[in-house]
Amino acid sequence: MELKVTNEALKELKRGRRVNLFKMPNLDTWLLYFPPGDVQRMHSHPGDRTYYVLTGRGIMKGPNESHELSPGKIISIPAHEYYEGSNPHDEPMVLLGNSNHPTKEDFAKAGGQRSEIDDATGKRIVYQTGGGQDAGELVD
Numbered sequence: 145m146e147l148k149v150t151n152e153a154l155k156e157l158k159r160g161r162r163v164n165l166f167k168m169p170n171l172d173t174w175l176l177y178f179p180p181g182d183v184q185r186m187h188s189h190p191g192d193r194t195y196y197v198l199t200g201r202g203i204m205k206g207p208n209e210s211h212e213l214s215p216g217k218i219i220s221i222p223a224h225e226y227y228e229g230s231n232p233h234d235e236p237m238v239l240l241g242n243s244n245h246p247t248k249e250d251f252a253k254a255g256g257q258r259s260e261i262d263d264a265t266g267k268r269i270v271y272q273t274g275g276g277q278d279a280g281e282l283v284d
Contacts, residue, residue, distance in 0.1 A: 150175065150198070154238065162241075169245070176239040178202055178231035186228040190246035193221045195229075200237030203230050213237065 148165050153175055156163045166173040176195070178184070186207075195204070196218040204211045204219050205228045211219060221227050223246060231237045 150240070171245070172241075172243050174241045176229075176241050178229060178237040178239070180231060180234050180236060183230040184228060186226050188224050188226045189221075189243065190223055191243045192223050193241060193243045195219050195221070195239040195241050198238045198240055200231065200235050201233050202237040203232065204228070205230070213239075 146166065150165070153163050153165060161177050163175045163177075164172065165175065175198075178200070186205075195213075197213045197215050199215060201215075202213045204213055204221075206221075207226055211217075213219065229239075
């Protein structure tokens with residue numbers, strides 16, 4: 145077993161958007177920070193995800209739906225489903241995230257670690273090692 149105090153990990157969020165809490169063979173757990181006015185562009189992952197709202201408020205939007213987030217709410221996002229997180233409010237929002245490790249078939253279906261929608265063309269940008277960690281490639 146391993147125990148962590150999230151209040152201590154929250155201090156690290158001031159240096160970046162994400163702080164990993166646990167990286168296990170089949171499950172990752174992290175804190176995700178949205179400063180006021182922040183928008184995470186529409187994207188998808190090859191594994192299922194959940195986000196639990198620790199502090200603040202925000203919006204999680206899919207292509208055909210939108211959900212208001214506030215402390216105590218939890219949202220589930222299936223693998224390959226596109227979504228966008230945002231914080232249009234004056235206070236930071238912090239989410240506790242969990243994701244399973246995708247199978248080889250999940251990666252093959254997604255084409256890579258993460259896919260985003262290019263605002264200019266509407267085409268997918270596929271990242272092999274994760275959003276922003278490599279050059280990405282326009283597909284479709």
